[in-house]
Amino acid sequence: MVLTPDFDSRPIISFQHVWKTYPTGTEALRDINLVVPEGDFLFLVGPSGAGKSTLVRLLIREEKPTKGKIFVEGVELGRMKRRQLPRYRRKIGLVFQDFKLLPNLTIYENVAFALRVLGEADSIVQSRVAEAIDTVGLGGKELTYPSNLSGGEQQRVAIARALVHAPRFIIADEPTGNLDPATAWEIMQLFLRINARGATVVMATHNREIVDLLRRRVVAIDAGQVARDDRSGRYHDDVSKPHIRAQ
């Protein structure tokens, strides 16, 4: 059963009967219907290979759906031309499990990179980067290189980079996957703060404790389908998925 939340805010993301079949024949997603209202905080959960990453790739338009439509702020991603993609991606803040920081740039330069790409003036770069680094609590480490930081600190830098251009929504793919539980929790606090400021957050995660503690919206993907969409859900649906409970 597919549940569509009846939130009052207008949808920022909407998947309509989306299918994704890779050229190898693998059916990664099957008939996905999903509406994400503005300001939502949504966890995408499910076993590895369920289709979460494919869903994220579709959202950042690294892939196109085989069938169906994806709308972001009213624009259909499948119809978007290649030259329109950079403008679209500037609206998104992306955070990955492996941080994707550039090792030869300092923390400051890594965060500034997202603004340099946009061709922003030095004065704007300076003030926004300082603010973003402060937000993630890394003030004073601007001139450090990523290799001298812990995993949690590196993820903070990645989040600062994702935030620095004030995106409308944040997509995070397993952002706590490489972090110990205490650090993972700190990173989650950051995402909550970002969400509280109005940004929509879509997060694919395997972190059961965090999902269960926060009780936010949970969309469970299983075998390429939306198995569950709970407004304040848990990682496992104990009633309908006994085989997951057994894990």
Add this chain to the structure above:
Amino acid sequence: MMMFRNLIFALNSAWQSFWRNLAVSLAAVLSITLILMLAGINLLVGHAFSQVLDGFRTKVSEMSINVADGTPLTTVYDFQQQLSSDPRVASVRFITKSQALVNFQADPNNAVFAQQIDGNPLDAKLDVRVNKLDDVAAIDAMARKWSGVDPTDPTNYQGDFVFRMLQLSSWLGIAGVGLMAILVVVSIVIVMNTIRTAVYHRRKEIEVMKLVGATEWFVRGPFVIEGIMTGLIAASLALSLLVIAYQPAVDRFHSDVGFIPLSYDPSFISSLALDLLLGGAVLGAMGSYIGVRRFVRI
């Protein structure tokens, strides 16, 4: 302003990448220097041959129409007038029998022969200079139909020689263009592979650029500039070496093969410089553009 900032970013990035991958960059510079030197030699040899050919062309585009003895002067003047008004003809000069003899005797090559001739066996003639080598045959055909032409020896036109000259010059042109085409392809492939190596080293940076919303040109710009830089450095090196070697090479050629009138032409150096620098920049840009295209597609 934003474009200017992007340009500064691209220049910085290209400069850093050039030095960061110095070994690969230098290998590319040296390979392209070699290719541009070959291209420069091709241009210089082509220029020298075209100078020699121009000399030959001037000679063969001049022909003499022999006038039969007893032809009334008015007939000659009429035909001279007809030739002068022909757009294919540059100039016509009438040489009388006595002038022809004077000219013949004045030529030191004819000194012995001139003493032995009795009377004036030479024809009066019309010396015609034709604008284009290709039209000499047509003017010759026209002259042979003229009533006043000497039927035993109408003109000094040697069709076969002119044809061979034309053929030689067109073959040389084709060979030059063919050689240039090969050099262009080879240098593009070299730049392409160099830039691919640089792109491979920086693939993570490119991935991040794309994810934060860089346009394709923003990603590609630094690589194209790096390619142009490589091409320009190589062109400067090649040009310096060619300029140093040009005059000694021509002198050496003169002493070895004196009968071919090759000459040192310093005025050609500026045109060579322009060709090589422009060629280096364009080849560098094209090589990088192609090399990087597959990797930066968003």
